[in-house]
Amino acid sequence: xxxxxxxxxxxxxxxxxxxxxxxxxxxxxxxxxxxxxxxxxxxxxxxxxxxxxxxxxxxxxxxxxxxxxxxxxxxxxxxxxxxxxxxxxxxxxxxxxxxxxxxxxxxxxxxxxxxxxxxxxxxxxxxxxxxxxxxxxxxxxxxxxxxxxxxxxxxxxxxxxxxxxxxxxxx
Numbered sequence: 001x002x003x004x005x006x007x008x009x010x011x012x013x014x015x016x017x018x019x020x021x022x023x024x025x026x027x028x029x030x031x032x033x034x035x036x037x038x039x040x041x042x043x044x045x046x047x048x049x050x051x052x053x054x055x056x057x058x059x060x061x062x063x064x065x066x067x068x069x070x071x072x073x074x075x076x077x078x079x080x081x082x083x084x085x086x087x088x089x090x091x092x093x094x095x096x097x098x099x100x101x102x103x104x105x106x107x108x109x110x111x112x113x114x115x116x117x118x119x120x121x122x123x124x125x126x127x128x129x130x131x132x133x134x135x136x137x138x139x140x141x142x143x144x145x146x147x148x149x150x151x152x153x154x155x156x157x158x159x160x161x162x163x164x165x166x167x168x169x170x171x
Contacts (some may be wrong), residue, residue: 005124005144006112006134013136015083017064017116018042035060037085037114040069043077051080064116067095075107083134084109088117097130104131104158121146131158 004013016032018039026045031038031053043050043063050061062083063074074084084103086096096115103109114134115127124135124146137143154164162170 002136003140004114004134004136005140005147006114008144008147010140010144015062017085017136033059035062035082037062037064037083037116039063040065040073043074047077062112062114064114065096065099067093067099069099071099071102071107078103078107078109078111081111083112083114085114085116085136086132088115088119091118091120091123097126100127100130100132101158125149129153129157129159 002013003010015035015037017037018029018032020026020029020039020041026039026041029042031049036059038046038050038061040063053059054061060082062081062085064085064087065071065074066087067089074081078084086099088096096117100113100115103113112134113132114136115123115132116136119127119135119137121137121143124137124143127135128147135143152164153160156163160167
């Protein structure tokens with residue numbers, strides 16, 4: 001079973017990330033057994049099915065957003081999700097950082113926020129700064145230490161709302 005970094009620990013990843021194949025539609029795609037992260041289009045097409053499945057079977061679900069998805073589309077539903085994932089199709093695509101910041105600061109999401117896709121060890125510290133607390137990354141054992149690459153950050157961020165000069169002034 002795959003492993004992820006979650007809350008600074010390495011844990012088994014029991015979630016399936018659902019993607020649509022060329023012949024699938026959001027309305028007809030088959031939902032896998034167990035906890036599943038569905039794309040925004042599936043959530044929008046099958047909200048009632050997913051919520052009923054959770055209530056009837058106890059099967060947790062979440063949603064993942066692609067770089068062109070607007071987090072405002074799920075703002076009213078955030079309490080329904082066990083996990084929200086944000087996809088980074090390429091490590092050079094930074095739109096996921098903005099999505100995470102909006103989810104944490106504007107929409108107040110406090111649940112698990114998971115980075116998916118093409119992320120590397122060098123990005124973990126910065127992903128954490130914008131609010132991610134889980135990372136689906138290759139070789140999580142090697143990447144875990146990168147959360148502590150920097151001992152202090154000067155700027156305010158989603159994980160530290162006060163800049164360094166304000167934090168020092170309060171002591």
